[in-house]
Amino acid sequence: MPPIILLILKALEGRGAERMVTTLARAYADLTYDIHVLCLEYTQDMPLDSRVQYHVVPYDEVFSEQNIEPKSNQAQAYEAVARHIDDYVLSQIGTPDLILANIYKINWIMAYSQLPNIVNVLHTALSKQFQNPLLDAPVQTINHLKMVYGAHPCSCVSDGARQDLLALIGNVNKTTTIYNPCAVDDIQKAAKQSLALSQFGITYKGYMIQVASFDSMKGHHDLLHAYAKTARRYPLVLVGKGRLESEIKQLATALGIDDCVKFLGFQANPYPLIASAALLLLTSKFEGFGYTIVEAQALDVPVISTDCPFGPRELLPAKSLVPVGDIDGLAILIDQAIDNLTHYIVPLNQQLLPNHIARQYLAFGSVLNS
Template identity: 30%
Template sequence: MSNKKRILFIIDSLAAGGAEKVVLTLARTMVQSGHKVSIITADNKIEYDIDFAADTHTLDFKKSKFEPTYYKYAKRLQRLVGTLEQEHGAFDLVTAHLQKAHRLTAKAGIKKAYYCIHSTVSQGSLAGRSGIRLYFKRRRLKKLLDGKDIITVSNGIAEDLLKVVRIKPRSIRTIYNPVDFELIRRLANETNPYKNEDYIIHVGRLTPSKRHDILLQAYAKSGIKQKLLLLGDGPLKVAIQQLAHELGIADRVIFAGFYTNPYPIIKSAKLSVLTSDYEGLPTSIIESLVLHVPVISTDCPSGPREILTGNLANALSPVGDINTIAHNINAHITNHQNKAEINDSYIYRFTPQNVVSQYLKLAQ
């Protein structure tokens, strides 16, 4: 029997985002090891460069008012997987990532599928709901995930699923997200368009859960001279720009937008800051540490506490605590934390080879 496996990833899209980058890192590492990888996206949207030999397909998902959309595209997924297996052999491992892919995979009845959960469900899908709305949303989630094989990207997500959402899976395991140290460090040597600036950085989409309002208020209160560079795009850009004006810091906040290669920009930052209300396993923290950039983060559910261990745990702040975040920003800049203190022993468990080996154990 060949040790080379056929792996299928099903995901909403390959738009700019953390889960999408995780899937591409997994796929790239598997291909480099000689395995055959296929990727099926629900939406026809690809924003990352696919720099390896993967077999990619899209369902070209489009909502319709006149027909049951998920049923239609689940059938399309079922036919596509059947065709790929008929032409090239059965898949040894199937993983589905993000909510749309989860629903389509379940409705299509894809066998041997693992459902990968990338964020804290009670803080995301169930947030802001109460009473009957909360009951029915939790019921839909349980219908989708009960009896399934689940992978969570942090222990905190697993605990949330079991104790808060009360999912009853067939199996559940935590496999951390992979981060390609070698690739990140190589790409970080390219030209930084902000090389003449002195700045701290936030990496992430401009969305409500990232709490840029908290970030800007803490930055303003910190009193540091470095600028704040926001690396990412999103629907709250105008609101965040307006808040920067109201706080009198508009001339010190750089809206850099999205970069396919953000690493030269991250590498030159004096500090990387995360102020989220919730996460799954925030890759931006790990990538900053790979580049030996000091990190401060909210101690949100879930992930930061599992990444920032040992001496790095001093960088955690309570969620929403502007004063503590401001103090930590100032302290890290004032104390000039030595980048040499951030070594790979803190982050070895996130290497692609280590993570992929855990996935391949499931492909038996």
């Protein structure tokens, strides 16, 4: 029997953690493993390889069946969901040889799980994600995080995120750094899909792009303020969706740059847009990794980024980075990059290929089981 690999996450939404899961799932399918993806919501913005078995255990149904109000007792609610996941996995999938639990909510739920071989995958920096709770209730927050991340070994998607974890809660469990996989062949193939740029009012290599959800951590406010200070030789294309989208549109109007900023919404396949861009930007306030950086590298597209905690500095040279919040510096770097685009092309690290990353998780799991 081939080893059973189980990847758990909230839903297959179009973000970095979900791209990691779909890419890694395919890599394990290529290794002919028995690969499963389990979600807690039905939302599916991203496709899975046909060889991957897809499961949904809706947590809202668990809350309803057991008459639990998660807002009043989240720990009790998540413990009930963990029991439900355990029962489902053992009866419908079997005993996994490796379980990768992705993102904080799943990490918390799986802290109550009795399943073996669980590894928490941290996709961001905890000190940034929990910045406000750490200020408001530091002891309670740190004790909670020790409970969540002390339950199972942890893998972080950048070494900066791992060091952040250790600094915050101490060495409460085994940890490692395993970067997110970059499916170069898939990205390059997807980038060749026919796309009429004219429908968006843009031309090949005649625009710059940011692909990110409209969330405060992604730094759209700073990006627009910086872009307004540039020569604006190329329009700025924003791909993504999120709760701040209307606010950012209003800001573009207020800054008088709405004729130069194009909102394209969520794109299931953003790669033709990335490949056709003159420059890709990442202006996050914090990241665990910075997926769009390596995706641009796979397509030989120049990249500049904020030097945010913690991923970009492990993927890009110093010349391609600007401090978070330095709007004038970002404006200058954008204009410099447009003046000399080839100077900001960085080759992809071949160790980020999916088969390498898949084997690293297996090696970490085998160490834990030895």
